[in-house]
Amino acid sequence: MRDLDGPVALPPARPARVTALFAALGVLLVVLGLVSAGVGQLHVAPLEVLGSVLHRLGLDLGPLPSHPNGDAALWTIRFPRVVMAMTVGAALATAGAVMQGVFGNPLAEPGVVGVSAGAAVAACSTIVFGITLLGPWTIAVAAFVGGLLTTLLVYALARSQGRTEVVTLVLTGVAVNAVCGAGLAFLTFLGDTQAREQIVFWQLGSLNGTRWPYVAIVLPLVLVGIGVAVVLARRLDLLALGERAARHLGVDVERLRVVCIVAVALLTGAAVAFCGIIAFVGLVVPHLVRMVVGPGHRVLVPASALGGAVLLTGADLVARTAVPYADLPLGMLTALVGGPFFFWLLRRTRRTAGGWA
Template sequence: MSTVATPRSIERPPGRGAPPAGVPAPGPVRGGRATVVIAVLLVALGGTLLVSAGAGQLHVPPGEVIGSLLHRLGLQLGELPTHPNGEAALWNIRFPRLVMGLLVGAGLGVSGAVMQGIFGNPLAEPGVIGVSAGAGVGACAVIVFGWTFLGPMTIPAAAFGTALVTTIVVYGLARRGGRTEVVTLVLMGIAVNAVASALIAYLVFLGDTAAREQIVFWQLGSLNGSRWVQVQVVAPLVLAGLVATWTLAGRLDLLALGERAARHLGVQVERLRLTAIVLTTLMVAAGVAFAGIIAFVGLVVPHLIRMAIGPSHRALLPGSAVGGALVLTLADLVARTAVDYADLPIGMLTALVGGPFFFWLLMRARARAGGWA
């Protein structure tokens, strides 16, 4: 009888010393290599931000972008934008959008690394616990029924709330006898995701043409329309989540050895798993609420960073944060500049890259396992 492939289906049998297939055992941080990789990512991120801030229908040279930043910091250095609308375009439109991209990308990257750590599988990603699908239900309901009880913040608030509720439902259904089995959690996530997708489809059916178009665009993800007031809502949640998840790094390394070994070493596995899920949900829900559903960043980025600097979460988490921010910033730059007078959905671009990469991961895992049963 065939079995359903789950993240724990590739775990080593109890009592063996090897970690789950696809998740290398934690070892010492490759200090020099990790530092170099993260430094290169930071330089690339800085250059991308500089180019992205000046790119668009109203072009602002890099020197003027730097000059505008320095003047806001009280340093009378560099030149301000020569275009009469340059300063307003930078500070009212582009900088908020860039900061939102940094926050959302970093949150997705770190959330993916944490999910892969607690599930013990490099194919895990934040959507497995229903965050994105749950957020979609709330956003689509607001769009279809025209609710405006919080003004322009109604859609983000509803998306954030339903994302949290969905995750609570998944975790509650998977919990039995004070413990949560990873296989059960994944299967419950799949089931709840299916229900949420059905609800979204029903809401699309109920909506008019304008509502359907808005739903489709929201589901594809975009940073268009990001403003400082939205950044002020997302920043505390994501930044607090990034700091808190980094404090879990050592315990995530021990968990990679297996639950039994981690317990023997003093790790409270159930508490660690619950904490990680809560932090991941907050970061992803905050990002999805304002940027829509952006796929594959949480899957692709942590895996690439792990391949570059090793499995230790002390380096993997900050590397995934910088890598996620870089990927989303690059995607947003392409979205704004690839087609004149158009703003492409970011989720579409990340899926175009992430889809083939996910297929490659599956084939790689199959080759290592010697084929599928």
């Protein structure tokens, strides 16, 4: 019998391909960050953005140009939004990678356990009933707590005789999502015109209005969630062999599943708390990364985090610039890309599997 340090029957990722992927994503993320921070009604050239960053870090490396009025806009509005886009994208993609590992299915995504739907119900309840106990933080805190509680409820309902089967967990999540959808419809019916507009805007997702205090709350939670996912990567590889094989190799499958679901709830709840629901990032990114470097989670998890940061930073750049003087809903853009990709993925899965089981 092999222990946790033994070999795993998963195809190893090629080192050259892994290095190339991380290098490409890292460079792309830096470039997108510089371009995104400089684009807007006040244009700041990428070199001027870089110069501003280096100046703040005390690393003035030569006569880089500077914008006379750019610093205030960059550090008050642009950089918080760019950092939040990277953070939320990394959170959602990591949550998707973990969910797909737990369920053993590349079609799984964080919404399966109801975290997004629960967050939406809680946030929209504060909007409709005018709850302002925490001032401007009320909606975000309600969304975060609602997502966590809904996830725990799904797990509690799916658990029976000390065990939780994947199929039961999925079906319970579907049922809870349906109930939350009905709750959202009822809240929309109860709300006045202004409340309905807020509900719709929140459900479509946006990074508009992001400030450093919001980033300071979301970033540590996301880093903790990603850290947990990285630590669990080896056990997720063992779980890919099947529950029985994983148990023989010393994995406490039930405990692993609980910790993974809590980590997913933490990542997704933190992501949607200030930004609303942003769809398909957790589905698309891990699958694309898996196609490049294989299914090993020790590479898949950090690469998905980096890929999610790249995707959402690019999507937010499009959201801010596609229509002049308008800020498109970010969730709408990711759904426009993710919907066709999901359809293609379904057809590809059916074709490679030779039909549905």
